[in-house]
Amino acid sequence: MNRQPLVIYLFLLILLSGLFVGGLIYGAVSIPLDSVVNILLGDETERPAWINIVWQSRFPQAVTALLAGSSLAISGLLLQTLFRNPLAGPSILGISDGANLGVAAIMLYFGGSLGLLADFPVSGYLAIIFAAFGGAVAILSLIIYFSAKVRNNVMLLIIGIMIGYVASSLISVLNYYASSDKVHAFVMWGLGNFSGVSLEQLPYLMGFSIVGLLLSLLLIKPLNALLLGEMYASNLGVKIKRIRMLILFCAGLLTATTTAFCGPISFIGLAVPQMARLLLGSSNHKMLVPVTLLMGACVALLCNLLMVIPGTNNLLPLNAVTPILGAPVIIYVIVNRKNIQYFD
Amino acid sequence: MEERIVVETKGLSIGYVLKGGKQKVVHDCLDLQLFAGEVTCLLGLNGAGKSTLLRTLCGFQPPLGGAIRLMGQPLTSYSQSKFSLTVGVVLTEKTNAGGITVYELVSLGRHPYTGFFGQLKKQDREIIEQSLEAVGIAHKASNYVSELSDGERQKVMIAKTLAQQCPIILLDEPTAFLDVTSRIETMALLHRLSVEQQKAILLSTHDLDLAIQMADRLWLQEKGKAMGCGTPEDLIMSGAFESFFGKEGIVFDAKTGKLNIEMDSSPIGVEGDADTAYWVGNALVRNGYHPSQVKEGQWNICCEGAQKLIVTLPDGTVKMCKTVEDLMKILKAC
Incomplete structure (x- = not known):
């Protein structure tokens, strides 16, 4: 039986709020709880440095984590349903690498001296978003091309991994000829980061992500029909070509936006839809899409908290944290796949 | 009640379009009718x-030629x-x-x-x-x-x-x-x-x-x-x-509606209790014999009941057996 979706929504919303507030309270610089509360309530008598940290750094970082987590999780879910493989995901299919390549081209080839994204003027980070999107869509098109030729899903995943390698090799060529400061900036970006988005840049991230997330909500009906396969779906009136393009566009947009702002983040896209299905006990997209969205946000916010090494001023790179949460989920799912309904 | 045609094809040609526009026709000139109910x-x-x-x-997949009508209207x-x-x-x-x-x-x-x-x-x-x-x-x-x-x-x-x-x-x-x-x-x-x-x-x-x-x-x-x-x-x-x-070695038996392995062995007469005769016939076919009418001068099997099979050899000798297994042993022994 399906679990009660309302209870799950409520649980996830409470968890989400808790983790979001947690992200504002807890960080590398310790600020007393009551001061944070005062700052959040608009009290301007607190220490200016603290006000700055909460509003200029922690708040955009938490919002970024929330949106990035939702985006990657939804992107993963869309790809898993489309390719009818619960082990598909933006990083596995090489789409993240495509976005990566686009960003590398801009940062390493055209980019001036730069730190992280924060130093880019508006046109600069728009260029990075478009480059990431271009790279992601290019890889996606290749995957679509091969998906028509290779019916076997596992083989297709391997092709995705291969394409990812090719993209990585192009990136290393770009790295090889770039100056060392650019390479350093690119490597730092590649470790993944929710803190690279400033309050001024935040609207851009929000705009692109929210468009993609809303689009995914509109795809719920055809996504359910696609559970039966493309022929059945077509017999049920789904315009397969159009829907396929829409799903890929949506997945590409969400992955590219997140990658452009936060770097290539592994495992969230792959693992969160699994967690959502396990929690929900259903692959009906009517519940699965919103639950995946909320869960992605929760997981990303949790990772954001786990990045802070307790008792120090240091942060772990994001991509050091996500596999620790994500990989066990995937291994659990694979080991137990015989007992997990949605694998059938 | 009048028969209602819901699908009708006229001169339908089916198959694939290959690279370069060539057609690979799988079947053509299909005039088919599908009826409601x-x-x-x-x-x-x-x-x-x-x-x-x-x-x-x-x-x-689109037809290569001809017409399909669904509920009286063309598929197109x-x-x-x-x-x-x-x-x-x-x-x-x-x-x-x-x-x-x-x-x-x-x-x-x-x-x-x-x-x-x-x-x-x-x-x-x-x-x-x-x-x-x-x-x-x-x-x-x-x-x-x-x-x-x-x-x-x-x-x-x-x-x-x-x-x-x-x-x-x-x-x-x-x-x-x-x-x-x-x-x-x-x-x-x-x-x-x-x-x-x-x-x-x-x-x-x-x-x-x-x-x-x-x-x-x-x-x-x-x-x-x-x-x-x-x-x-x-x-x-x-x-x-x-x-x-009917392929080589396979024949369709119009009596039973089954496909059988073709054989040219001599016939063996089977008569008696219908159920038993049916299953004795089944065993005979499997073992390469051809069950038929009882006639003088050939092997004949009279089925008195499930446990009672009387075998008459061409020379008139009579043997009794209880199971089909025994019957097959007798047949194979000769």
């Missing part, structure tokens, strides 16, 4: 083009959404629906009727429940699809086409992979639906026995031949089966 079985050996014909009728006049209200399909395609419930899967049949978000109205729910009832799976409505047996899954897919409320249902080998009881159940279900809901049902199958037993009409497909259409009985008695399935 009837189950039609499409029989043919592998490679005869059954799947190609079904895919063409399902609208998954059907939009995808109108088609989805007319023809429901059950395919061999693997689904990933293990993680949704039976009810949710059947509700996908309402897809062509529901709005943008697929919200089910009261009427939709009633139709889904009726569909579940009609195939006898209502008691498993809230089970996961992954918990079902293969036979139950076919029932659910059939319920999906019922929820789709199409006058025509096309099924691609719905009894393949099913155990023998589920096969009969599925065929009986389809037959009942065709009568009760006046559906036109076409299915491809390799199940010769079941098709002869349950189908109202058969289509016998073979490369390079006109489709053999008619009731199973007419096709058998006219010798059409013989010419479609």
Whole structure:
């Protein structure tokens, strides 16, 4: 039986709020709880440095984590349903690498001296978003091309991994000829980061992500029909070509936006839809899409908290944290796949 | 009641368009008719083009030539959404629906009727429940699809086409992979639906026995031949089966409706209790003998009952045996 979706929504919303507030309270610089509360309530008598940290750094970082987590999780879910493989995901299919390549081209080839994204003027980070999107869509098109030729899903995943390698090799060529400061900036970006988005840049991230997330909500009906396969779906009136393009566009947009702002983040896209299905006990997209969205946000916010090494001023790179949460989920799912309904 | 033609083809040519625009015709000049309220079985050996014909009728691939009319209107006049209200399909395609419930899967049949978000109205729910009832799976409505047996899954897919409320249902080998009881159940279900809901049902199958037993009409497909259409009985008695399935070494036995291995051994007479004689005949055929009328001067077996078989040798010697096993031993000894 399906679990009660309302209870799950409520649980996830409470968890989400808790983790979001947690992200504002807890960080590398310790600020007393009551001061944070005062700052959040608009009290301007607190220490200016603290006000700055909460509003200029922690708040955009938490919002970024929330949106990035939702985006990657939804992107993963869309790809898993489309390719009818619960082990598909933006990083596995090489789409993240495509976005990566686009960003590398801009940062390493055209980019001036730069730190992280924060130093880019508006046109600069728009260029990075478009480059990431271009790279992601290019890889996606290749995957679509091969998906028509290779019916076997596992083989297709391997092709995705291969394409990812090719993209990585192009990136290393770009790295090889770039100056060392650019390479350093690119490597730092590649470790993944929710803190690279400033309050001024935040609207851009929000705009692109929210468009993609809303689009995914509109795809719920055809996504359910696609559970039966493309022929059945077509017999049920789904315009397969159009829907396929829409799903890929949506997945590409969400992955590219997140990658452009936060770097290539592994495992969230792959693992969160699994967690959502396990929690929900259903692959009906009517519940699965919103639950995946909320869960992605929760997981990303949790990772954001786990990045802070307790008792120090240091942060772990994001991509050091996500596999620790994500990989066990995937291994659990694979080991137990015989007992997990949605694998059938 | 007047026979109502719901699918009609005229000079239909099916096949594939190859690279460079060349056509590979699998079968042409097909003049077929599918009737409401009837189950039609499409029989043919592998490679005869059954799947190609079904895919063409399902609208998954365009015909190479000729015309298809559905409900009196040409197929070309059907939009995808109108088609989805007319023809429901059950395919061999693997689904990933293990993680949704039976009810949710059947509700996908309402897809062509529901709005943008697929919200089910009261009427939709009633139709889904009726569909579940009609195939006898209502008691498993809230089970996961992954918990079902293969036979139950076919029932659910059939319920999906019922929820789709199409006058025509096309099924691609719905009894393949099913155990023998589920096969009969599925065929009986389809037959009942065709009568009760006046559906036109076409299915491809390799199940010769079941098709002869349950189908109202058969289509016998073979490369390079006109489709053999008619009731199973007419096709058998006219010798059409013989010419479609008679390969070297295989003969179609018009008496039993079975395909047998051809042999040229001398006949053995079998008489007596009908049940016993039937099974003795079965054993004889398997062992390369040819059961026939009792005649002087040959082996004859008189079946007095299940435990009493009297064998008369050509020279008049009489032997008694209790089991078919013993009987075969005697036959092989000579």
